[in-house]
Amino acid sequence: MAEHPPAPRTAPRLSATFTPDVMAEIRRAAATGIYDIRGAGAKRALPHLDDLLFLGASISRYPLEGYRERCGTEVVLGARFASKPIRLKTPVTIAGMSFGSLSANAKEALGRGATLAGTSTTTGDGGMTPEERRHSRTLVYQYLPSRYGMNPDDLRRADAIEVVVGQGAKPGGGGMLLGQKITERVAGMRCLPPGIDQRSACRHPDWTGPDDLAIKIEELREITDWEKPIYVKVGASRPYYDTALAAKSGADVVVLDGMQGGTAATQDVFIEHVGIPTLAAIRPAVQALQDLGLHRKVQLVVSGGIRSGADVAKVLALGADAVAIGTAALIALGDNDPRWQAEYEALGTTAGAYDDWHEGRDPAGITTQDPVLSARLDPELAGRRLANYLAVMTLEAQTIARACGKSHLHNLEPEDLVALTIEAAAMAQVPLAGTGWIPGKGLL
């Protein structure tokens, strides 16, 4: 009697809900009892600027000559009330990142790169270092809830002041710089004992709400004799109302940070589940300024996942005046570079995925206070790389703008864009490609 072959078995099937990543996190949580803390911004796939395309000129529009006709890139920030507004050669600025989360060499490199490119860089939670000031032609001084290192001399030394209400990685959240990175110098600047975990408050200690913010802005203006532009930075969550309230409170500039914007350290669950994508935040913010008659009078700076000149052009076309980059700037300096692959592997990760910035063991010498690791980053060379990258982004944005027939990046407009997905069309309020349909708005 012939043997029956074994019956076919069900193929192993992985769950789309309980993916290997999810199960690994459950096992990690069960073993440690603590949530995962990491740096950087949202890593999950989100509707993004890649879901938009430009409509290059043809018969109905005519383009500008690529290497002949001028396409302006300069931007003025803060002319609403400040007697000394900021003038930048490119609308790509460097976002706030602290000395403490970053090494002194990394901060110096950011200043050097921004200065070479004719743009601004920004301090962070922890105050302004002399090196940073010395190497930054245009330096924005952040005014944060913790007020670590805040002093009026630096306020007067700054070129602009950024009142930080929140950031895209964690709108509504404070911060925590773990003790490993609190060296004597970092601790001294923050008036704390070395080696302890340093918490950053989520709310300002002496104001709450927009009416108070207006008074706080008035105080900062009085202290600095109405010279400095005052920015207000918010994490993207309710961009229409937050932008309107910041503008009404007297801000010269609103900085809007989407959920792809990075952080030095916070809970992964916060990064991935609180806030909205950059793409979804821009149009409501622009609408708020338009409704107040303040579009282009109060400048809008958008950050959170900006990587290329295409991203810059798209954000500007949607109505922003400038962008800010953080994570991309760190990558330009050398963050997550494959040259350190062996060391990333020793840390249990791989180049491109390293995000334990809070632990202070960055092989690239950027998100660390370890003197040996920090010495790996040459601030001059790294600054040069950043300047090159900023130049490329600016040239790319100009290339696109000329193709759309624009003589200045600020002349780009939503009409130049279409969306590849319905989600992006709805969020950016531009038509789905090949149609005249904007979800929620009907046909054009």
Added chain:
Amino acid sequence: MPSFDLRTAPLRELNRALHALRPDTNETRWLIGNPDGRHAVAVGLDAAVSVEIDGHVGYYCAGMNKRASVVVNGNAGVGVAENMISGFVHVRGDASQAAGATAHGGMLLIDGNAGARCGISMKGVDILVKGSIGHMSAFMAQAGTLTVLGDAGEALGDSLYEARLYVRGAVASLGADCVEKAMRDEHRAQVFAKLEAAGLAGEVDPGEFRRYGSARSLYHFHVDNAGAY
């Protein structure tokens, strides 16, 4: 002696004039009348001058003060002497919430009571309140001293770092990680020095104060402390 009547002169003019003072100025005593609750009066000073304000002030009076002595003959609104670096600020009346917030140095003297969050995130200032203080005072206070002759509201010293709190009266409750500590001679001497600076030497007995400080159990995040956060 320069004087400003804020009913007739704009605030901007006053602050501009105070900011323009040279280190060797002879104009060392300023009188300001009719502040009428205006905000940001005498902010950002950086000169060893004396400014006397006759009346009530709004938010942030003497904010970010350096070296100057600012006296308010009235009540002060939110955030008086916020982020002061050095100098002396004296409120002869009551102060609203967040008095001396994040201040790094100098002395803030309040003759009356102070509202909630007095000394929040203070970073080295000495605050002395002759009356009582409100809830959540010295929240996340990092350094300096807060001396209170009256009572303290709820959650005193929540998430405290290294600031020292001395209270003569009752404390409604202590915040997370804030504990009572023994008053030793060095602490009585410190209280005496603060009383002396406030002109109260001999009038108030340092031995009547109790000391509160950080238990330092939240200095390093640990999951077993999650209930305290």
